[in-house]
Amino acid sequence: MSGREIFLVGLSHKSAPIDVRERVALAGEALKCALGELKAMDGVREALVVSTCNRVEVYVAADGDAPARRFFTARAPDAVDHLYVKAGVEAVRHLFRVSASLDSMVVGEQQILGQVKEAYGLASAAQAAGTFFSRLCNRAFATAKRVRTETGIGRGATSMSQVAVELVEKIFGDLKGRAILLAGAGKMGALSAKALASLGADRIFVTNRSPERGLALAEQVNGNFRTWEELPHLLAEADVAIISTGAPTYVLTREMLVKAMKVRRHRSICLIDLAVPRNVDPACGDLADVFAYDVDDLEKVVLSTHEARRGEAARAEAIVEAEVLAFAKERETRAALPVLVQLRRHADAIARAEVERTLSQVGAKLDERGRRSVEAMAQAIVNKLLHGPTTRLKEAASSGDGTLAGAAAALFGIEAEVPRPKQAERREDAPADAARAAASASERT
Amino acid sequence: MSIVILRIAAALYAGATAAYIVYFARPRHARLATGGAALLSGAFIVHAIAIGVGCAEFGGAEFFSLRGGVVLMVWLAAGAYLLLQRFYHLPTVGAFITPFILVALIPALFGTPGHPELPPEAVRHPTLTLHILSAVLGVALFGIAFGVAIMYLLQEREVKGKRFGALFSRLPSLDALDRMVQRLVRAGFVVYTVALVAGTITATAVWKSAWSWDPQQIVSMVVWILYGALVQLRHSGWHGRRYALLTLVGFVLVLGSMVSLKVVPGVTRHAGDYGTGAPAGGAQ
Numbered sequence: 001m002s003g004r005e006i007f008l009v010g011l012s013h014k015s016a017p018i019d020v021r022e023r024v025a026l027a028g029e030a031l032k033c034a035l036g037e038l039k040a041m042d043g044v045r046e047a048l049v050v051s052t053c054n055r056v057e058v059y060v061a062a063d064g065d066a067p068a069r070r071f072f073t074a075r076a077p078d079a080v081d082h083l084y085v086k087a088g089v090e091a092v093r094h095l096f097r098v099s100a101s102l103d104s105m106v107v108g109e110q111q112i113l114g115q116v117k118e119a120y121g122l123a124s125a126a127q128a129a130g131t132f133f134s135r136l137c138n139r140a141f142a143t144a145k146r147v148r149t150e151t152g153i154g155r156g157a158t159s160m161s162q163v164a165v166e167l168v169e170k171i172f173g174d175l176k177g178r179a180i181l182l183a184g185a186g187k188m189g190a191l192s193a194k195a196l197a198s199l200g201a202d203r204i205f206v207t208n209r210s211p212e213r214g215l216a217l218a219e220q221v222n223g224n225f226r227t228w229e230e231l232p233h234l235l236a237e238a239d240v241a242i243i244s245t246g247a248p249t250y251v252l253t254r255e256m257l258v259k260a261m262k263v264r265r266h267r268s269i270c271l272i273d274l275a276v277p278r279n280v281d282p283a284c285g286d287l288a289d290v291f292a293y294d295v296d297d298l299e300k301v302v303l304s305t306h307e308a309r310r311g312e313a314a315r316a317e318a319i320v321e322a323e324v325l326a327f328a329k330e331r332e333t334r335a336a337l338p339v340l341v342q343l344r345r346h347a348d349a350i351a352r353a354e355v356e357r358t359l360s361q362v363g364a365k366l367d368e369r370g371r372r373s374v375e376a377m378a379q380a381i382v383n384k385l386l387h388g389p390t391t392r393l394k395e396a397a398s399s400g401d402g403t404l405a406g407a408a409a410a411l412f413g414i415e416a417e418v419p420r421p422k423q424a425e426r427r428e429d430a431p432a433d434a435a436r437a438a439a440s441a442s443e444r445t
Numbered sequence: 446m447s448i449v450i451l452r453i454a455a456a457l458y459a460g461a462t463a464a465y466i467v468y469f470a471r472p473r474h475a476r477l478a479t480g481g482a483a484l485l486s487g488a489f490i491v492h493a494i495a496i497g498v499g500c501a502e503f504g505g506a507e508f509f510s511l512r513g514g515v516v517l518m519v520w521l522a523a524g525a526y527l528l529l530q531r532f533y534h535l536p537t538v539g540a541f542i543t544p545f546i547l548v549a550l551i552p553a554l555f556g557t558p559g560h561p562e563l564p565p566e567a568v569r570h571p572t573l574t575l576h577i578l579s580a581v582l583g584v585a586l587f588g589i590a591f592g593v594a595i596m597y598l599l600q601e602r603e604v605k606g607k608r609f610g611a612l613f614s615r616l617p618s619l620d621a622l623d624r625m626v627q628r629l630v631r632a633g634f635v636v637y638t639v640a641l642v643a644g645t646i647t648a649t650a651v652w653k654s655a656w657s658w659d660p661q662q663i664v665s666m667v668v669w670i671l672y673g674a675l676v677q678l679r680h681s682g683w684h685g686r687r688y689a690l691l692t693l694v695g696f697v698l699v700l701g702s703m704v705s706l707k708v709v710p711g712v713t714r715h716a717g718d719y720g721t722g723a724p725a726g727g728a729q
Contacts (some may be wrong), residue, residue, distance in 0.1 A: 149473070170604055173618040264681025268619065285605070289685045297607050304609070 006136075008091035009068035009083055010050075010057030013105050016082035023076040024056045031271035035128040041067040047128040048137070050098065050119040052112065054105055057098070061092060061132050085233060092136065093324045099144040101153065103317055106307045108153040113144045136327070143323040150319060153312040156305030161195040163301045164272050168196060168240055171270050171291055175201035178239040182206045182221060183231065183251065185213045185300065186244030188274045193221045193242055205234050209245070235260035239267070251279040257287055270299075316361075333397045339405045340393055342414040347386055351378040447499035448554070451516065455554050457488035458523070458547045465539035472615055482527075485543065491528060492520045493517055499682070511707035512553050512579060519550045520587035533625065535617045541592045570650045572643040580640035580665075584699055586633030587672065589628050590722035591696035594689040597622040601686055619685070626692055627679055634672045641669055661715040664702035671695050 011021065026034055031049060038047040038060065046061040049071075058068040059182050065085050072079040086094050097103045099116045120137040123129035129137070148154050157163040172178060180201045182193040185208050197204060204223030207230065208214030218225040226234060235241060235256060245251055252271065260269070271292040273280040285292035355378045363371060389408060396404040408414075464481035468474065496517065499507055507513035526542050551694055596616055601615040616622070644665070649655045656662065675683075706715065 166609075167604070169618060170600070170613060170616075171619050173620045181636070266684050266687075267682070268685055291604055293607065300607075301609055 005045075005063075006059065006061050006088060006091045006132075007065040007068055008057060008059050008101045009065055009072065010055060011072070011079060011082045012055035012057070012103065014103075015084055016079065020076055020079050020082055021053070021056060024051075024072055025053065026051045026056070031122055032126050035123055036125040038067060038071060039128045041442070043067065044262055046123075046130045046133045048119060048123045049132050050116055052115045052222070055098070055103075057094075059095065059133070061130075063419055078233045086207065089324060089328055092327060095136065095141050096143045096320045096327075097317075099140040100147040100316055100320055101144070102147075102313060102320065106158050107313055108155075109158070110154055113141065116144075117141060131337070139323065139327050143320055145317045146323070149318050151312040151315045153309055153316050155312075156308055157301055158305055160295070160298045160302060161192040164192045165195050165199065166301075167272075167291070167293060168199060168270055171268055172199075172239060175199040175239070177202060179203040179205060179237055180223075181234050181238035181241040182217070182223065183234075183241060184208060184245030184247075184275065184279070185203055185210075185217050186274055188245070189242050189244030190217060192272065192274065193223070196240060196242070197221065201240070205238060207231055207234060222365065232256055232260065235269070236263035238269070238270065239440055240270045242272045242274060243279045245279055247275070247279055248277055250281040251275075252284060253281050254283040254287070257281075257284045257290055261287060261290065270343075285331075317408070333394060335397065335405075339409050339414065340390060343389070343408065343412055344386065345354045346412060346414055347382045351382045354378060355371075447502055448497035450491060450498055451550075452554055454488050454492040455547070455550050457484050457491060458543065458550060461485040461488055461539070462543040462547045465536070465543050469537055469540035469615055472537070478539070481536070481539050481543070482530060485523060485539070486527060489520070489523045492516075492523065496520060508577060511704070514577075514703075514707075515549055516553050517578075518585050518588070521582045522546055522588055525582070525585055525589055529625075529629075533602050533621070535621065535625075537615050537617065538596065538625075539610065541596050541676050542589055543568055545588065545592055570647045572646045573652075576640055576643035576647055579636050579643060583633050583637030583640055584703070586629050586636060587692075587696050590633060590692050593622055593625050593629060594692040597626060597689040598686070598693075601689075623685055623688065626689060630672060630675050630692060630695075631679075634669075636674050637669055637672065638669045641665060657717065660678035661702075661706050664698075664706065668695065668702070669697050671698065 007335040011024070013021070026049065031051060035047055035049060038044055038049070038058065039434055041062075043063040044060050044067050047067075048059040050057045056072075058071045060068045062068075065087065068082070069080075069085075072083060081243075094103070095116075099113055100106050101110070101112045104112050110412050115135070120129060120133070123133065157166050168175065175196065180196050180203070182189055182204060183206075193204060201218055204218075204221055204225050206214055206218040206221065207226045207228055208217060209228050211225070211227065214228075215225050217223075232249075235252070241252075243251060252273075257269075257271075266289045268289045268291065271280050271284060271290065273292065275296040276295055280292055280294065282292070282294070355375050358374055359366075359371060366374070393404055393408060461481045461484035464477050464484060464677075468477035471477070486601055499516075504689070521545055522542070526539075526546075530539075556651060597619065599612055600616040600619055600622060602608070603610065604619060644662075648657070648662075650686045662702075671691075672695055675688070675695065678688070678691075
């Protein structure tokens, strides 16, 4: 039995460039086949492959990391330079951090948990993941959920178009029955218009100085093209205007807005200026019921989100650490259980045999109540005798000490498979203790 | 007896207020909002019992004083807010309504109602109860509109000033707040109109004239015109900031007139001998 029984070999956006990642990434049937291959390899008890566009990670419960390494080298020989390998509790911690979105490119993004869940679903359907990985993954999912609810790691907007959506939501609620105007053919503009369309806007107007590009853009965002000359009129119709032209001057002036607001009867309008240099006169924002934002305003929100998430990430790490320790401890306790079960079975068998022997001799002289008293007495003796050893074995197991379990087995003559007493070197810090605990815990199913 | 029950209700209101405020500060704990709503419902029921017991004790006489009027108004405001909550799921609004309810109720908790006297028999026209209830409910609705209008102005400052802080994320959208103010003003106006009609009928019967330049009548008419104008302005496209500001002005006027007319003795025929010349508390 190896000292460490879970291994992770992987590469991610942090360690490998995209051209390596895309060569090893797998999905669907190919992934199922790969899981089957891994499982068939010598010494592999369980396997899990997390494959997203940012990372490919292979987790195996095995005697070594070689099978997981082979997964990568067979697909891309040069991947070797980008691999990271973790074992035991380090691998557990990594999975927990990945699930909790602490290792993501955008920390706190929500997709990764779903992707890990999907990976586990595939592994379990392919019968590559067994009870150990089932417990491991469920703990990882629970940890991710805790992180999400107990910290603000997922809060805030992380892109300009998300900020635009959030702002518009705070002004209009949703955009049902409202219109979006997209003026100019900037790339950010089209992205934001698409994001805003998800709020339920029922019309998107597109206008551009050059009709060709405007028409193409209109098709791209599912909007209606209007000529550039209609702009003042469109301002009276649209509730959100996204402006991103290449013009070096203000395209929307204060006078235009004053006129438009009169026609609008002061219904609120939100102006989002994505152009640099700016296309919307900043004086527009001073008008009543006009809400104007420029690139700087949006960028500031994105930055503050990142800052807030960094702060929350520290709290999230603490939660992950606590869960990793708890998981390791649980594994160690579980490892001691076979001894306990055997011990209990052994004692019960003796008690039953002795009760039967006694009753066969004097049972006839006893009434029903008397017979039951004899049974109860035997059971009580077993319980009282075993109570102390049971608690102490559990305590010893959860503090990472396997010697007692072995001693108990030897002492009572139980021929159960028990964790080997460790002569591992002592390390000072608690995580290291946990590392040993997880590493020495063996999987019995 | 009714005062003791009222104090229990006040304690429940205080609990609801605390829950809503803490929820506002820590919106992740959704249970606080549910707890606040439950406490508020409890307070509303206990308050109803207090009012019922009060009616049994004093025959409804206490509702002719400022104290009784406020007690009734607070109860109706709490009920109106609970009803509102059923239709709009905006639990952060609670933090802006319940403190007003609690503060308004506090003066009524100290000192006993004494021996309130019913107005003279001559005034007790069948439409009088309707007049009082609808007037108080109308004011309660204007009061809630006031609270929501404050939220609108706060949120507008955040959104416009590009301060995307705690208030920004917790307050509902401007559009939702704006529409809520409008609906409350409209509902309040309808109910207040009923109060004026019932009052006119009562006045015609009791004082033999529908309009007698009584200060209470004048103030009520001004309030009615103001809120009527608000309802009308909406149709001609008034939105947002100006609308919220006018709502604030309207309620300050209502509150100011309510207190001043009750405090200054003899200024209006809506108190004392009610302009009948007969001593108050005549034969029941």
